[in-house]
Amino acid sequence: MHVIVTNNDTEAGKKAFEIIKDAMANGAKVLGLATGSTPVKMYEAMVNSDVDFSQMTSVNLDEYVGMAPDNPQSYRYFMQEHLFNKKPFKNTYVPNGLAEDADAETKRYNQVIADNPIDLQVLGIGRNGHIGFNEPGSPFDAQTRKVPLTQSTIDANARFFKDENEVPRYAYSMGIGSIMKSKKIILMAFGEDKADAIKGMIEGPVTTDLPASVLQDKDNVTVIVDKAAASKLSQKSIDEAINA
Numbered sequence: 604m605h606v607i608v609t610n611n612d613t614e615a616g617k618k619a620f621e622i623i624k625d626a627m628a629n630g631a632k633v634l635g636l637a638t639g640s641t642p643v644k645m646y647e648a649m650v651n652s653d654v655d656f657s658q659m660t661s662v663n664l665d666e667y668v669g670m671a672p673d674n675p676q677s678y679r680y681f682m683q684e685h686l687f688n689k690k691p692f693k694n695t696y697v698p699n700g701l702a703e704d705a706d707a708e709t710k711r712y713n714q715v716i717a718d719n720p721i722d723l724q725v726l727g728i729g730r731n732g733h734i735g736f737n738e739p740g741s742p743f744d745a746q747t748r749k750v751p752l753t754q755s756t757i758d759a760n761a762r763f764f765k766d767e768n769e770v771p772r773y774a775y776s777m778g779i780g781s782i783m784k785s786k787k788i789i790l791m792a793f794g795e796d797k798a799d800a801i802k803g804m805i806e807g808p809v810t811t812d813l814p815a816s817v818l819q820d821k822d823n824v825t826v827i828v829d830k831a832a833a834s835k836l837s838q839k840s841i842d843e844a845i846n847a
């Protein structure tokens with residue numbers, strides 16, 4: 604795991620985009636993409652560049668169950684707004700929140716991942732250490748499945764909704780097993796709210812209690828954090844990190 608500490612999310616987004624460009628120069632064709640506030644600056648950097656993504660495929664991590672693609676709270680809508688409407692891709696995949704049969708949908712999405720092996724996966728992290736919607740307790744070998752959201756995630760995501768009651772209780776999420784098959788992974792985190800999760804991920808035990816800890820000790824993982832998210836790391840971790 605390589606840790607990079609930046610001054611802010613704008614710098615981090617640029618760094619992440621540099622890594623994407625390198626991967627593309629080395630033949631990457633499939634990007635695993637994430638939603639949430641964390642990757643927004645990276646998408647801005649992509650949109651403001653002259654890089655052509657029209658031969659690229661994207662596979663997103665997750666979607667809320669029951670959410671229509673044209674609902675502004677849906678992850679499909681988020682991706683269209685922040686990236687795909689401005690930078691067209693060849694193919695873009697997001698789980699279908701409106702699927703009538705959850706088993707069929709998760710099966711379909713696992714096939715999408717099998718057919719489009721992910722060259723570079725971008726991740727955020729939840730305050731409780733979740734990745735995608737793989738909440739604490741998620742098995743490390745899981746594939747795409749329908750998952751209940753924890754109260755902590757519902758509370759954290761309530762800021763995007765008028766009312767906490769409107770936050771969906773379930774999501775389709777790529778499993779940790781599928782995420783870990785990606786050739787490279789970038790995880791970003793910003794702000795003090797993420798400092799405990801980042802410390803646990805880098806310095807704590809590898810445990811399903813903190814799903815992102817599965818990334819520890821993996822050479823193909825780059826973690827890009829701002830100073831606030833890095834604020835609880837030990838001096839040893841800070842010394843080992845690269846200051847951008």
Ligand SMILES: N[C@@H]1[C@@H](O)[C@H](O)[C@@H](COP(=O)(O)O)O[C@@H]1O
Binds near residue numbers: 640641726736
């Ligand atoms: N499913 C998403 C995750 O993919 C994301 O990493 C996390 C953090 O969100 P934010 O980046 O807004 O802090 O929130 C959601 O739960």
